[in-house]
Amino acid sequence: MSTIVVADDEREIRELLVxxxxxxxxxxxxxxxxxSTLRAARSGADALILDLGLPVVDGLEVLRTLRREGHDVPVLILTARGDEVDRVLGLELGGDDYLSKPFSARELVARLHAILRRLAPAQVRSRTLRVGDVEIDEAAREVRRAGRALAFKPREYALLALLAANPNVAFSRETLLERVWGFEFEGDARTVDVHVRRVRAKVEENPERPRLIATVRGYGYKLTP
Structure with a gap:
């Protein structure tokens, strides 16, 4: 389970890849x-799928900026351009692989798997977050309670991991939406409330009287170790 940023100005392609x-x-x-791509990549991602033809700041400049800032997130380049120079420049700037449009989603997923496998030894974090009897294994992206593995959906895991990595930090619902669901998510803050209830049901001894994930009235949530 990884966090992937998909950056493309074509809605149909974004929806297909999501x-x-x-x-x-x-x-x-x-x-x-x-x-938006720079903000999302800087906030932490396991991989970036990057279209070179982005508006405002193009994909090559996004990649150049990330590498200059020291971000080593794996990048799979997408391009509709037939010019070999763009593809070569993207790889020279630090791209890890590329696909030319049109492409199949199946091939893209396979290439992404290959990139993540190839780079995993250098990038996998071995940190395990512990909150009471709850353990969050960041490398395996698994959650255990009292040694028993719990079934977490991707966004439930991302929500819990974000809170656990920042104990006693209050996050607004809007910030949680941006960090966990992404900048283009069209839902509202109630989505956060629903997912918090689901996470509490799995990690709290008494979800009706939560002790780990506290509500900050009128604002959002924080994790209290």
């Missing part, structure tokens, strides 16, 4: 322009 990647078990943040 569907394919979520079916593959990933958390997906979809964005449509260069500035």
């Amino acid at each position: 569907y394919a990647l979520e079916r593959d078990g990933h958390v997906v943040h979809a964005v449509a322009d260069g500035p």
Whole structure:
């Protein structure tokens, strides 16, 4: 289970990739322009699927900026351009692979798997977050309570991991929507409330009187170790 940023200015392609990647078990943040891509990639992602033809700031400049800032997120380049120079430049700037449009979602997922496998030894974090009897294994993206593995959906895991990595930090519902669901998510803050209830049902001794995930009235939530 990985967090993937999909950056493409074509809505149909974004929707196709979100569907394919979520079916593959990933958390997906979809964005449509260069500035949004930079914000999403900087906030933490396991991979970036990057269209070179982004508006405002193009994909090559996004990639150049991320590498200059020291971000080593794996990047799979998408391009509709037939010019070999663009593809070569993208790889020279630090792209890990590329696909030319049109492409199949199945091939993209396979290439993404290959990139993540190839880079995993250098990037997998071994940190395990512990809150009471709850353990969050960031490398395996698994949650255990009292040693027993719990079934978590991708966004439930992402929500819990974000809160656990920032103990006693209050997050607004809007910030949680951006960090867990992505900048283009069209739902509202009630989505956060629903997912918090689901997470509490799995990690709290008494979900009706939660002790780990506290409500910050009128604002959002925080994790209290």
